[in-house]
Amino acid sequence: MKKSEMIEALSAEHGLTKAVSGAVLDSIVGFVQHGLKANGRVVLTGLGTFTVAKRAARTGRNPSTGAALKIKASKVARFKAAPALKESAAKFKG
Known part of the structure; x- marks a missing residue:
């Protein structure tokens, strides 16, 4: 799912405009970036x-x-999926 598809789904599910949905999604990404820093x-x-x-x-x-x-040493972001996410991915038929 692309960012634009997430924005459309968010606006449809919660009755928001696409602009507001985009701002909410951007805020969440910003919160994750700030939390990592x-x-x-x-x-x-x-x-x-x-x-x-x-x-x-x-x-x-x-x-x-x-x-x-x-190649210089660096810091990178890593992601570890929660058990609930792993289970839903395991049920995916694709």
């Missing part, structure tokens, strides 16, 4: 947990030339 962890019960993880520096390869290059 401030606490390093955001838990949405029934959906899952977002955390910040450290990725170590490593050596990679340039795909076009095959030359080795150094």
